[in-house]
Amino acid sequence: MGKSEQVSSGPGNSEPGRSEPVKRYPFRKYCEVLDRLEQTRGTKAKQTLFVELLRDIQHHGTLEDGVLACRFVSEGAFDPTSGLTGRLGARSQGMWVSEYCEIDYDKVFKPCRTATGSGSETIELLLTNMPHSGSKQAQPDTRTPWTLHNMDTSFGLMAQAKKSEDKRALFDQWLETLTPLEIKMALRMLGGGSLRIGFEARSLLQTLAKVSGSSLEHIRYAHMVLGSVSETARIVFEDRLDEASFSMFRPIAFMLASPVESLEALPWASVRLEEKLDGIRCQVHASVDRVELYSRDLNPLTQTFPDVVVEMKRAQSSLGGSFVLDGEVLAFDPSTKRILPFLDLQKRLGVKKPSSTLMNDVPVIFVAYDLLVLDEKEAFSQSLEQRRSQLTSVCEKANLPYSRQFEVATLQQCQRAFEQALNHGNEGLMIKQVDSHYAFGQRSHHWQKLKEPEGALDTIIMYAHAGSGKRGGTYSDFTLG
DNA sequence: GGCTCTATGGTCAAATAGAC
DNA sequence: GTCTATTTGACCATAGAGCC
Numbered sequence: 001m002g003k004s005e006q007v008s009s010g011p012g013n014s015e016p017g018r019s020e021p022v023k024r025y026p027f028r029k030y031c032e033v034l035d036r037l038e039q040t041r042g043t044k045a046k047q048t049l050f051v052e053l054l055r056d057i058q059h060h061g062t063l064e065d066g067v068l069a070c071r072f073v074s075e076g077a078f079d080p081t082s083g084l085t086g087r088l089g090a091r092s093q094g095m096w097v098s099e100y101c102e103i104d105y106d107k108v109f110k111p112c113r114t115a116t117g118s119g120s121e122t123i124e125l126l127l128t129n130m131p132h133s134g135s136k137q138a139q140p141d142t143r144t145p146w147t148l149h150n151m152d153t154s155f156g157l158m159a160q161a162k163k164s165e166d167k168r169a170l171f172d173q174w175l176e177t178l179t180p181l182e183i184k185m186a187l188r189m190l191g192g193g194s195l196r197i198g199f200e201a202r203s204l205l206q207t208l209a210k211v212s213g214s215s216l217e218h219i220r221y222a223h224m225v226l227g228s229v230s231e232t233a234r235i236v237f238e239d240r241l242d243e244a245s246f247s248m249f250r251p252i253a254f255m256l257a258s259p260v261e262s263l264e265a266l267p268w269a270s271v272r273l274e275e276k277l278d279g280i281r282c283q284v285h286a287s288v289d290r291v292e293l294y295s296r297d298l299n300p301l302t303q304t305f306p307d308v309v310v311e312m313k314r315a316q317s318s319l320g321g322s323f324v325l326d327g328e329v330l331a332f333d334p335s336t337k338r339i340l341p342f343l344d345l346q347k348r349l350g351v352k353k354p355s356s357t358l359m360n361d362v363p364v365i366f367v368a369y370d371l372l373v374l375d376e377k378e379a380f381s382q383s384l385e386q387r388r389s390q391l392t393s394v395c396e397k398a399n400l401p402y403s404r405q406f407e408v409a410t411l412q413q414c415q416r417a418f419e420q421a422l423n424h425g426n427e428g429l430m431i432k433q434v435d436s437h438y439a440f441g442q443r444s445h446h447w448q449k450l451k452e453p454e455g456a457l458d459t460i461i462m463y464a465h466a467g468s469g470k471r472g473g474t475y476s477d478f479t480l481g
Numbered sequence: 482g483g484c485t486c487t488a489t490g491g492t493c494a495a496a497t498a499g500a501c
Numbered sequence: 502g503t504c505t506a507t508t509t510g511a512c513c514a515t516a517g518a519g520c521c
Contacts, residue, residue, distance in 0.1 A: 044499085092486075200508070280490065295490070304490095342491085346514065349490050 024147035025061030027178075030069060031185045037199050046199045047207045054211050061148070063237050068148040070208070071230030074201045077155035077189040079228050088158060088167055088190060096168060097123050100175050120191075124184035127175070146178060155190060201229050212236045224252055246378050248322055249285050251294035255326075255370075255438050257430060257447035268410065272384070274403045274430040275421040276449055277367060278342045279330035280349065284366060286312045287322040293329075304348065305329055307359055308366045315398035323394060324373035325366075326438075327403075332365040339426070368395055369403040369430075372438060380438035384446075387438070405432075418450055 033053045037046050050073075057066045071079060098109045109122065146154075154170060161167045174183055205223055209216040214236065222244035223232045235241055246252070281296040282305075291312045293301040302309055308329060316323070331340035331348070340362070347362050348354060371391035372380045379387050388405060395402040408414045418429050429450040436446035 088487085202507075301490095346490080347516095349515070 023061060024149045025057050025065040025069070027146040027148055027151045027186075028182055029056075030072070030148060031179075031182045034073065034185055035181055047203055047210060050199065050204070050207045051211050054207070063234075065148045066237050067230050067234045068152055070204055070233035071228075072148070072151075072185075072189050073199060074204045074229040076191065077152075077186075078159065079230055088171070092167070093119060093123065093171070093187060096171055097126060097175065100172070101126050120184045120187040123187065124180045127180035127183060146182070151186065151189075155186075158190065204229055205232070208233055208236045212239075212241070214241050225250065227251055246373065246376075248287055248324070248373070248376065249290065249292050251283050251285070252324070252372060252380065254281060254283065254296050255447060257449040268408055268414070270434055271407075271431050272388075272405045272434055273408060273414065273417055274369060274405050274432065275417075275424060276427040276430050277328040277330055277339065277403065278427045279328040279339075279345055279367075282308075282327055282329045282366060283372075284308075284312050284323075284325045284327070284368075286316040286324075288316070291316065301329070304354065305364055305366075306354070307364055311366065311400075315400050318398045319394065321375035322373070323371065323375070325368040325391075326370035326372055327366055327368040329364050329366055331362050334363060339424075365401060367401045367403055370438065383435045383437060384432055385434045414450075 030053070033049065037049055053069065054066055057069055094109050098104065103109060103126070109126075154174070158167060158170050161170065174186060178186065201223075205219050206216060208214075209219050212219075218241055219232060219236065222235060222241055223229060225244050225246045226232050226235070227250050232244075235244055280301075282301060283294045285292045285294070291302070291309045293305055293308060293312075295301050329345070331342075331345035332338070333340055344362050345364065348358065348364060368391060370384075371387050371394060372378070374390055374394065379390060391402060394400070406417070408417055414429070414431075421427075421429050427449075431448045431450060433446045
């Protein structure tokens with residue numbers, strides 16, 4: 001794959017000021033492969049298709065095109081570390097495309113979306129089948145082809161557009177010059193969610209391992225420390241995989257717990273229990289001159305919880321070195337020293353600059369339960385027992401709260417501990433294997449969660465949503481009464 | 482100031498594919 | 502054939518931004 005090159009924004013494939021047009025990969029050709037990926041059954045077959053696509057880009061595009069191909073399919077329009085979002089909701093898309101197709105939004109578009117279960121799919125179908133839209137769109141052979149690079153630029157402009165009219169202008173440009181398939185894929189990418197083609201980050205990392213001949217574990221490690229699939233793809237393409245290493249203030253994908261399947265089968269001698277706290281997951285990075293907090297989705301939480309930042313600065317100055325902690329932010333009443341319900345914490349969520357009144361009304365604390373890095377030395381490959389020992393020492397030295405961990409020998413003791421956890425107002429228990437390393441970005445059976453089962457209600461179905469895709473012909477999201 | 486739209490934090494369960 | 506992990510497609514509550 002060739003060295004990356006910059007080209008101008010908007011459709012087209014030439015660069016001003018250069019005699020030779022820069023070879024960039026067409027967005028339409030890319031979307032056609034995505035469409036084939038959606039139709040293909042089986043992860044391996046999908047991976048083979050994507051390997052072929054990357055090889056085609058290698059011959060007919062640039063290295064940057066390869067990186068964009070990986071980003072668009074797994075992360076959407078924006079690198080998750082960029083902090084950018086599309087800022088174009090489903091309602092605006094539906095309203096504008098309804099105007100464009102000269103149909104009534106409420107009477108036609110909304111029922112269609114309900115029937116297909118997908119806004120982007122509805123838009124694709126409308127643009128393909130409505131006679132009004134067809135007459136406005138440029139004919140396929142006269143459309144100026146968009147490249148992956150042009151789309152990247154256009155996504156950036158959409159993210160930066162403050163005014164609705166600016167967004168509308170970009171959206172109209174797409175409607176007039178992209179094919180219905182390209183528009184569907186572009187809107188799904190802009191949403192930042194899944195493309196719903198059955199090919200996500202995990203499959204892409206496996207494909208990168210295939211295409212480069214590197215070990216999957218090596219690539220997964222790079223993904224963890226870089227926090228971005230596309231940047232992982234870049235160092236794979238540039239043959240710099242060995243350079244991937246942890247650095248402070250690049251959040252690590254969280255280890256997740258699976259629901260406990262069978263309490264009877266648990267090896268009590270090799271597990272430790274913790275009460276499952278009802279807050280939001282948080283990763284703290286602290287060094288001499290900087291503290292940052294990250295959410296489970298690796299988004300910044302630093303501005304939301306300045307009180308936690310102050311506490312972490314104090315802890316860092318008493319320790320001297322740097323650290324990365326995994327834990328939970330909880331609403332906490334200092335007078336009673338009790339954890340407050342999640343409902344209280346919700347008042348703090350999403351508030352970028354909380355007022356002092358709000359911080360006084362809903363004080364929060366960070367309770368640590370794992371140590372990932374200490375003095376820039378990675379601890380996540382060590383066993384839970386080793387990490388726990390370091391965590392205890394760090395928290396006691398810095399006077400930081402940390403979760404209580406305990407052993408049980410029998411199922412009966414575990415059940416008593418579970419009831420006690422519920423009495424404490426907690427969600428249940430976490431059951432962790434002492435010899436497990438920190439399985440970043442995975443829902444692992446090494447951590448299991450035991451929660452209270454839901455109750456049963458006597459109800460009837462009043463409304464239901466029609467399913468789409470593999471759920472076509474079925475109904476979900478029932479309204480009960 | 483009120484309204485609308487969007488984003489973000491979290492949740493859940495069923496279907497499917499791959500591993501064993 | 503069974504087990505397990507992943508994918509998919511929804512939900513709720515709340516806050517912020519933009520518009521009138």
